[in-house]
Amino acid sequence: MTHTYLSKLRTKVFYISTVLILAFLLVMVNFESIIKAFGGEEEQKVAIIDESGELLNYINLQTSDSELILEPFSDSVEDAKSLVIEDEYEALVTVKLNDEGLPEATFFSKNITDSELQLSIQQQLQQVKVTLASSQLGIDQAAIHEVFSPITIHKVALDENVKTEEERNQAMGIVYAMLLLLYVFVMMYGSMIATDVATEKSSRVMEILVSSAPPITHMFAKIIGIALLGLTQIGILIVVAFIMLQSKSEQIGGLIVSFGLDNASISIILYGVLFFLLGFFLYATLAAMLGSLVSRVEEANQIVTPIIFLIAIGFFLAIFGMNAPESQIVIITSYIPFFAPLLMFLRVGLVDVPIWEVLISVGILVGTIILLAIIGAKVYKGGVLLYGNSNPFKDIKKAVQLTKKD
Amino acid sequence: MTLKLKNLTKQFGKNVAVNNLSLEIPENEMFGFLGGNGAGKTTTFRMILGLLEKTSGEITWNGEKINYGKSRIIGYLPEERGLYPKLKVKEQIIYLARLRGMERKEVVGELEKWLERFKVPEYMDKRVEELSKGNQQKIQFISAVIHKPELLILDEPFSGLDPINVEMLKEAVIDLKNQGTSIVFSSHRMEHVEELCEHLCILQKGNPVVQGSLREIKRSFGKKNLLIHADMPLDFLKTFEGVTKFKQTMNGCILQISNENISQEIFHELQGKGFVRKFELEEPSLNDIFIEKVGASYE
Numbered sequence: 111m112t113h114t115y116l117s118k119l120r121t122k123v124f125y126i127s128t129v130l131i132l133a134f135l136l137v138m139v140n141f142e143s144i145i146k147a148f149g150g151e152e153e154q155k156v157a158i159i160d161e162s163g164e165l166l167n168y169i170n171l172q173t174s175d176s177e178l179i180l181e182p183f184s185d186s187v188e189d190a191k192s193l194v195i196e197d198e199y200e201a202l203v204t205v206k207l208n209d210e211g212l213p214e215a216t217f218f219s220k221n222i223t224d225s226e227l228q229l230s231i232q233q234q235l236q237q238v239k240v241t242l243a244s245s246q247l248g249i250d251q252a253a254i255h256e257v258f259s260p261i262t263i264h265k266v267a268l269d270e271n272v273k274t275e276e277e278r279n280q281a282m283g284i285v286y287a288m289l290l291l292l293y294v295f296v297m298m299y300g301s302m303i304a305t306d307v308a309t310e311k312s313s314r315v316m317e318i319l320v321s322s323a324p325p326i327t328h329m330f331a332k333i334i335g336i337a338l339l340g341l342t343q344i345g346i347l348i349v350v351a352f353i354m355l356q357s358k359s360e361q362i363g364g365l366i367v368s369f370g371l372d373n374a375s376i377s378i379i380l381y382g383v384l385f386f387l388l389g390f391f392l393y394a395t396l397a398a399m400l401g402s403l404v405s406r407v408e409e410a411n412q413i414v415t416p417i418i419f420l421i422a423i424g425f426f427l428a429i430f431g432m433n434a435p436e437s438q439i440v441i442i443t444s445y446i447p448f449f450a451p452l453l454m455f456l457r458v459g460l461v462d463v464p465i466w467e468v469l470i471s472v473g474i475l476v477g478t479i480i481l482l483a484i485i486g487a488k489v490y491k492g493g494v495l496l497y498g499n500s501n502p503f504k505d506i507k508k509a510v511q512l513t514k515k516d
Numbered sequence: 517m518t519l520k521l522k523n524l525t526k527q528f529g530k531n532v533a534v535n536n537l538s539l540e541i542p543e544n545e546m547f548g549f550l551g552g553n554g555a556g557k558t559t560t561f562r563m564i565l566g567l568l569e570k571t572s573g574e575i576t577w578n579g580e581k582i583n584y585g586k587s588r589i590i591g592y593l594p595e596e597r598g599l600y601p602k603l604k605v606k607e608q609i610i611y612l613a614r615l616r617g618m619e620r621k622e623v624v625g626e627l628e629k630w631l632e633r634f635k636v637p638e639y640m641d642k643r644v645e646e647l648s649k650g651n652q653q654k655i656q657f658i659s660a661v662i663h664k665p666e667l668l669i670l671d672e673p674f675s676g677l678d679p680i681n682v683e684m685l686k687e688a689v690i691d692l693k694n695q696g697t698s699i700v701f702s703s704h705r706m707e708h709v710e711e712l713c714e715h716l717c718i719l720q721k722g723n724p725v726v727q728g729s730l731r732e733i734k735r736s737f738g739k740k741n742l743l744i745h746a747d748m749p750l751d752f753l754k755t756f757e758g759v760t761k762f763k764q765t766m767n768g769c770i771l772q773i774s775n776e777n778i779s780q781e782i783f784h785e786l787q788g789k790g791f792v793r794k795f796e797l798e799e800p801s802l803n804d805i806f807i808e809k810v811g812a813s814y815e
Contacts, residue, residue, distance in 0.1 A: 314598035318659070321565040321592050322615040324584045491567075 304401030389451025399486035524573035548709035551719035591665030670701035748790030
């Protein structure tokens with residue numbers, strides 16, 4: 111176990127993947143600053159020509175978007191167009207009143223790909239139009255405001271045990287984080303386990319290992335070693351993320367709150383850890399078993415495909431289930447071993463699940479892990495002596511037979 | 517301290533890999549396993565080690581069954597190299613030896629001694645993939661013996677080594693034997709078995725065809741070799757009664773005869789026919805016995 115852990119810890123792949131994820135985190139956190147540093151640049155100046163002579167009074171030249179400045183332009187339209195081409199102005203907008211006394215505008219720009227700019231100008235003019243149209247109809251501005259203000263809905267759940275909206279939103283973030291983490295973890299480390307076993311097999315060191323120590327010890331040492339490795343990686347990420355938060359607390363503070371991490375209840379976190387570990391061991395055992403069946407490293411990736419399918423299906427079911435945590439399919443799949451870690455945790459997080467249901471699900475999970483471990487150890491012991499490539503499912507049978515007395 | 521195999525049988529489906537093998541490997545001895553390719557040598561070893569379940573029969577060491585609790589007293593050198601290519605020699609051996617129950621410090625001391633003995637102390641911090649095949653074999657050998665096993669199983673230990681290294685390894689094996697290790701080894705190099713083993717067993721498609729001590733096997737084989745160097749043609753001996761094989765050489769011929777007495781008849785026959793430089797009656801070599809016993813079924 112120490113061996114797997116340390117030898118993997120020293121590999122380049124581990125460094126690289128950790129650094130990459132860290133870099134990704136850094137970029138995400140500083141995304142805004144980076145965008146600014148590149149193109150975010152100076153303000154965008156837009157020339158505006160008012161052909162009606164009165165619309166300018168309604169247009170708020172200091173827009174809410176601080177980078178967008180509308181500048182009244184007094185010369186001819188042609189002059190303004192040439193200035194746009196010379197990059198003096200980002201764009202040109204001409205406004206006039208149509209027959210009904212409502213504003214109309216034309217947008218000139220070197221290209222019309224900057225939809226953000228167009229959108230903010232459109233919003234500006236929309237406001238002007240609403241103001242003008244309503245004053246034409248003789249409606250008071252205050253009334254307009256009333257009409258457009260959003261409706262407020264108070265949500266009250268009659269079942270007292272049900273989680274409040276607030277609780278649910280908080281849980282949503284942590285559930286999502288855990289789902290994603292387990293998904294990525296299984297994808298990465300599942301194939302790492304399978305590849306590792308296949309490597310040991312192809313270098314024939316396996317024969318010595320299995321003759322020195324019982325295969326089941328070896329298998330679990332491998333799984334635990336790699337699990338520790340993964341936890342180390344997560345640990346590093348958390349520490350780095352924490353340091354980053356310290357330096358940019360304002361910006362990120364909002365993110366944390368929106369993920370509901372600030373005051374998530376302890377029980378949710380405990381459930382999260384429990385289901386995460388169970389889920390990991392389940393998939394890891396499967397990966398080790400499958401890995402012992404192939405004889406070349408290249409085949410290891412092929413054989414973990416079913417695992418990746420399983421976890422992917424579980425993941426998408428869970429994503430779907432986030433919006434409908436009480437649907438039949440979520441409830442049923444939360445008892446199916448390979449999906450349970452994802453879906454049961456989702457239910458625990460989002461709705462109130464009776465404790466016995468959770469226990470049944472955990473029980474099924476633990477049972478499956480033990481079953482897989484027993485089968486896995488048999489297949490493992492036989493599988494490590496099987497070389498050549500045939501059908502993996504035949505190989506499972508063959509491998510088990512190898513360990514049996516006829 | 518004896519290893520006993522009793523009526524050991526292994527079947528893979530309908531295919532019988534080892535058939536009713538009974539052996540007793542005495543303490544403090546070297547036991548040779550001979551057999552053609554696919555004769556069941558490695559399968560037998562794997563059953564002794566518990567890698568494969570036996571179909572029927574019994575394997576005992578000192579009257580006790582072998583299981584993982586005995587891991588510490590068994591050393592195994594597999595036929596193919598089984599080392600981590602990316603690991604350094606030191607890490608490798610430490611890991612493997614610890615699996616056999618050794619302490620880290622102990623391992624490093626022993627490893628230094630062994631590398632010194634094999635005249636490769638500089639390999640301590642090299643990666644296995646950087647070493648030549650023969651040198652990897654030395655490392656593999658060290659990993660099999662570093663924990664001072666009581667029972668050492670060597671599957672083709674000398675394959676891929678140059679003559680100097682073969683000698684070096686042979687000496688190491690003999691030393692281990694003298695220190696009290698029981699050694700079982702397989703080879704298709706007859707001269708190694710002939711040189712090292714007191715007892716041996718020849719397997720043919722899972723069946724033991726010859727089995728016992730080297731001397732007895734040779735004696736009971738009956739046939740002898742007769743070496744003749746002479747100045748005249750010896751072709752007429754081809755059809756001589758009792759001659760089973762005839763092979764022309766530079767200076768004369770080598771005959772295989774069905775028993776000692778034939779040699780005297782030939783001796784009389786040769787008298788007066790010409791000048792005889794050498795007339796020698798030899799024990800059959802293991803090679804001859806092997807070819808005779810195993811080769812028979814190929815024909």
